[in-house]
Amino acid sequence: MIEIGKKNNLTILRDTSVGLFLGDEEGNDILLPNKYVPTAYEIGDKIEVFCYLDYDERPIATTIDPDIMIGEFRLLQVAEVNEYGAFMDWGLEKHLLVPFREQRNKMKQGQWYVVHCYLDQKSGRLVASNKLDKFLSNENLQIKEWDEVDLVVTRQTDLGWEVIVNEKHKGLVYFNEVFKTINIGDVIPGCVKKIRNDNKIDISLQPLGSRVLEPAANKIYSVIKENGGFLALHDKSDPEEIRDMLQMSKKTFKKGLGTLYKERKIKLEDDGVSLVDE
Incomplete structure (x- = not known):
């Protein structure tokens, strides 16, 4: 079946003066106009195309990726x-x-x-x-806590940023969970932090639990190296200063430091942290 509004993997059936006719396994065909025909092809090859309706409301194919597809x-x-x-x-x-x-x-x-x-x-x-x-519902959630999800940022509220979760549900990223610049329309990854009793979804833009430790530790370690082996941040530093420099919360920063310290990668000093000579 050729699906309108989606990408289809179709077979090149025949070459005509107006373009290539592509077909599916059910005997349906669609035109790929000359301007979208690849420079090299053979009859019988598979080709991925987006299918939609042209100005005359006829199904037509294109090799251009649209900025939105059905359901998005x-x-x-x-x-x-x-x-x-x-x-x-x-x-x-x-x-x-x-x-x-x-x-x-x-x-x-x-x-x-x-x-x-x-x-x-x-x-x-x-x-x-x-x-x-009208296209979103939190009644029957198809996600659970700690799931990694895809987000679309829709608007800013008094509490944080409303996001669409996996093209199906509505969630919220609280301002204190945002450690980087985001804008309306951004398509970004996230994690389900909490599902409330009323099925409202709290979203984190950072990995949750133990999964955050290694990325945080790696980032801190990289920034220290980039700064000549010393970073003027420590466990008493202002949270805003940590956020501005590392785009992470103070809690995550401290856990990352702990990981690096246990691995003997850093030394904790009064005015910051430095790399251990290897």
């Missing part, structure tokens, strides 16, 4: 607005429509919005929406 949430820019809605630039010739009914507030040309791409069942077209909550 991504930050896109409005290329134009007309009587049908807002049209987002998603990296393809034909822009992606956000109908007016799918806009939380009227979108403006040139502005950026996090949107969700889906297949409209009535028209069969790929469209987008920035009414994100």
Whole structure:
């Protein structure tokens, strides 16, 4: 089955004046226009393409990777607005429509919005929406605590950053868990720190538990080496100073120091830490 809005691994069936026809195992075919045809190919080769609808609403393939695919949430820019809605630039010739009914507030040309791409069942077209909550649910969670997850940053609140978790759920990264610059639309990894009784999800941007020790220790060790063998930080240093220099919490810093000290990689001094001569 050729899936619209997704990447498909298809077989090159035949070469024509307008391009290559590609097919699946069920006998369906689709055109890959000449401008996307690779310089070298053979009939029978497999090729990965993205499939969508062209200006005439006909299925068509491209070797260009779009900025969003069906089921995803991504930050896109409005290329134009007309009587049908807002049209987002998603990296393809034909822009992606956000109908007016799918806009939380009227979108403006040139502005950026996090949107969700889906297949409209009535028209069969790929469209987008920035009414994100209707595509998310925390009722039946498909994750558990300590899971590594994929995040899309959606907005800043009084408590922290709201994130979409694995394209399915809604989570929150509290400000005191953020040790690097993040922005709306960022696609970043994270970990499930806690699932509350009401199924609200607390997210950490750092590995949890013992898994944080080795990365933290390695980073501290690298920074000490980069600074000539000495780092002017210690267990009494201000948390903000540690965050600015190492992008980690003071608690993680102290655990990392402990790991390095046990391995006899560093010496703890009054005004900082230094490498042990090897």
